[in-house]
Amino acid sequence: MGGGGVLNRFFTTKGAPSCEDLIIRTQLLSTRRDVLSQISKGDNLSLELLSNSGPCVAVFQTEIVGTVIHRDLLQLMVCINNGKSFVAIVRSVDGGACLVTIKPKAL
Secondary structure (H helix, E strand, C coil), X not given: CCCCCECCCCCECCCCCCHHHCCEEEECECCCHXXXXXXXXXXXXXXXECCCCCCEEEEECXXXXXXXXXXXXXXXXXXXXXXXXXXXXXXXXXXXXXXXXXXXXXX
């Protein structure tokens, strides 16, 4: 979709970064402490959409770590729906908090 266009009458990706340039730094929400205890700084988490319209979740092995929330989430979902793969790199884990940097997965 190249960074522009309307998905529906309420949401737009106009002005959002292209899929190749999309980098998101965020804290995962609704984290699962049992899964967080298995990850550490530098680990790569995969990103998945539970349906075409979300939510977008970070996954370690086969377990959901938490949910992605960010102002560019809609663009991320469009990119994933269009076949672009992303990785969430764990920046820190502190109790139930998990900070990640999301970027396009290198080929």
